[in-house]
Amino acid sequence: MILVTGGAGFIGSNFVHLWLADHGEPVVTLDKLTYAGNLSNLAALEDDGRHHFVQGDIGDRDLVERLLHEHRPRVVFNFAAESHVDRSISGPGAFIQTNVVGTFNLLEAVRAYWAELPGEDRRAFRFLHVSTDEVYGTLGPADAPFAETNAYEPNSPYAASKAASDHLVRAWRHTYGLPMLTTNCSNNYGPFHFPEKLIPLVIHNALAGTPLPIYGDGLQVRDWLYVEDHCRALMRVAEAGAPGETYNIGGWNEQTNLDVVRAICRTLDEMRPRTDGGSYAEQITFVRDRPGHDRRYAIDAQKIERELGWRPRETFASGIRRTVRWYLDNQQWVDGVTSGAYRSWVDHHYGG
Ligand code: NAD
Ligand code: TYD
Numbered sequence: 001m002i003l004v005t006g007g008a009g010f011i012g013s014n015f016v017h018l019w020l021a022d023h024g025e026p027v028v029t030l031d032k033l034t035y036a037g038n039l040s041n042l043a044a045l046e047d048d049g050r051h052h053f054v055q056g057d058i059g060d061r062d063l064v065e066r067l068l069h070e071h072r073p074r075v076v077f078n079f080a081a082e083s084h085v086d087r088s089i090s091g092p093g094a095f096i097q098t099n100v101v102g103t104f105n106l107l108e109a110v111r112a113y114w115a116e117l118p119g120e121d122r123r124a125f126r127f128l129h130v131s132t133d134e135v136y137g138t139l140g141p142a143d144a145p146f147a148e149t150n151a152y153e154p155n156s157p158y159a160a161s162k163a164a165s166d167h168l169v170r171a172w173r174h175t176y177g178l179p180m181l182t183t184n185c186s187n188n189y190g191p192f193h194f195p196e197k198l199i200p201l202v203i204h205n206a207l208a209g210t211p212l213p214i215y216g217d218g219l220q221v222r223d224w225l226y227v228e229d230h231c232r233a234l235m236r237v238a239e240a241g242a243p244g245e246t247y248n249i250g251g252w253n254e255q256t257n258l259d260v261v262r263a264i265c266r267t268l269d270e271m272r273p274r275t276d277g278g279s280y281a282e283q284i285t286f287v288r289d290r291p292g293h294d295r296r297y298a299i300d301a302q303k304i305e306r307e308l309g310w311r312p313r314e315t316f317a318s319g320i321r322r323t324v325r326w327y328l329d330n331q332q333w334v335d336g337v338t339s340g341a342y343r344s345w346v347d348h349h350y351g352g
Contacts, residue, residue: 001074002025002074002077003073003075003077004016004076005078006030006037006078006080007042008029008031008038008042009194010192010227011188013041013042016045017045018232020051023235030067032057038192038337058105058106059098059105068113074125075128076106078129079130080098080102081130082099082161083158084196084197085158087345088158089291100165100168103168104168110127111172127169127178128183129182129183130183130185131166131182131183132185133248133250134155135152135159135163135166136153136154136184136297138295139296146297146300147303148247179243179244180244181238181241182247183247183248183249184248186225187223187224188224189227189319190226191227191323192227195334196342198222199320201213202261203323203327204334207331210283211284211287212261212285213285213287213350214261214285214286217258217286221254221297222254222296224260225253228313229319230249233247236308237308248303251312251314251316252301258284262284263316265281265283
C-alpha cells in the first residue's frame with residue numbers, strides 16, 4: 001500500500017482518486033485538515049475499503065512512525081504543505097512550520113521506518129516529495145524555461161519554505177541514502193481546487209456576479225497543467241524514477257493571467273451565459289499587485305519526457321473546459337468550502 005500526506009487537499013485528493021481507479025492498491029491518507037483540506041474531496045471513497053483516512057500532522061513524528069509501522073507502505077507521497085503564496089505573505093509562520101519543520105519530522109520518521117525494512121522492501125521503498133517550480137524564482141521574457149539544473153532562487157515565503165524542504169530531502173538522500181525523488185511542477189488546475197487560487201476563484205466570482213480580480217497588469221505568465229496530468233507524472237516518477245533524482249513537470253503551456261481569465265470567461269459565456277446577456281469578461285477588475293510578484297514561470301519538461309516517457313493528456317483548451325464543467329456540476333462542493341473561514345480570507349485579502 002501507499003501513504004499519501006495532504007491527500008484531502010487539491011492535488012492530493014485528485015491523486016488518491018486516480019490512484020485507486022488505476023491501481024487498486026490500498027491508500028492511507030494522512031491530512032491535518034487545515035482550511036485547505038476538505039474531507040468532501042474524498043467523500044466518494046467513504047465506503048471504499050481500500051482507502052483509510054487519518055487526521056494528523058506530518059510534523060507529529062510519533063503518529064507518523066505509528067502509521068508507517070502499522071500500514072507498512074512501499075511508497076510515501078508527500079503533498080502536505082501550506083500552498084498559497086498570498087497567505088504566505090500575510091502569515092509566513094505556518095509555512096515554515098509545516099513545509100520546513102513538518103517535512104523534517106516526516107523525513108525523520110520515514111528514515112527510522114526505512115532503516116528497519118527487510119532487504120527487498122528496503123530496496124524497493126520510495127519517498128516522493130511533491131514540490132513546485134516556484135523554488136527557481138522568476139524568469140525574464142526571453143529566458144529559457146526552468147530545467148532541473150537551474151539554481152534555486154525562491155522569492156516568496158511560500159517558495160522559500162518549499163525550497164528549504166527540497167534541500168532537506170536532498171540532504172537526507174545524500175547523507176542517509178534514503179531513496180528520495182523530488183518533483184517540481186508548474187501551476188495546476190482542475191477539480192477540487194480551493195477557490196482562493198486564480199482559476200477556481202475566477203469561476204466562483206464570475207458565477208457569483210462579483211469582480212474578477214487581476215493583480216497588477218495581468219501580464220504575469222504561468223505554465224498551467226491539468227491536475228490529473230501532474231498526478232500521472234507523479235505515479236510514473238514513483239514507478240520508474242531514479243532515486244535521488246529530481247524531475248520538472250509541466251505541459252509547455254505558458255499563458256498570461258489575463259489570457260487565462262479571458263478563456264474562463266469565454267467558456268462560461270458558452271456553458272452558462274449571463275442572464276443579462278453580457279459577458280463575464282465585463283467583471284474583470286484590475287487590483288493592487290501582489291508584493292514581490294514573480295513575473296514568469298515556465299517548465300522545461302524534457303527530462304521526464306525523455307527518461308520516463310511521460311506526456312500530458314490534456315491541452316489547456318480541453319482542461320479548462322473540463323474544469324469549468326466540473327465547477328458548474330459541483331456547486332454544492334463550492335458552497336461547502338466557501339463558508340466561514342473562506343469569507344474571512346476574502347474580506348481580509350480583497351477587502352476594499
Ligand atoms: P492544498 O493547499 O490544496 O492542499 C494541502 C493539503 O495539505 C491540505 O489538505 C492540508 O490540510 C494538508 N496539510 C497542510 N498542513 C499539513 C500538515 N502539517 N500535516 C498534514 N497535512 C497538512 O495544496 P495543493 O495545491 O494540493 O498542493 C499539494 C502539494 O503540491 C504542495 O506541496 C504544493 O507545494 C505542491 N504543488 C502545488 C502546485 C499547485 O499549482 N497547486 C503546483 C506544484 C506543486
Ligand atoms: P495563484 O493561483 O495564487 O498561483 P501562484 O501564485 O502560486 O502562481 O496565482 C496565479 C497567478 O494569478 C499569479 O500570477 C497571481 C495571479 N492572481 C491574480 O491576478 N488574482 C488573484 O485573485 C489571484 C488569487 C491570483
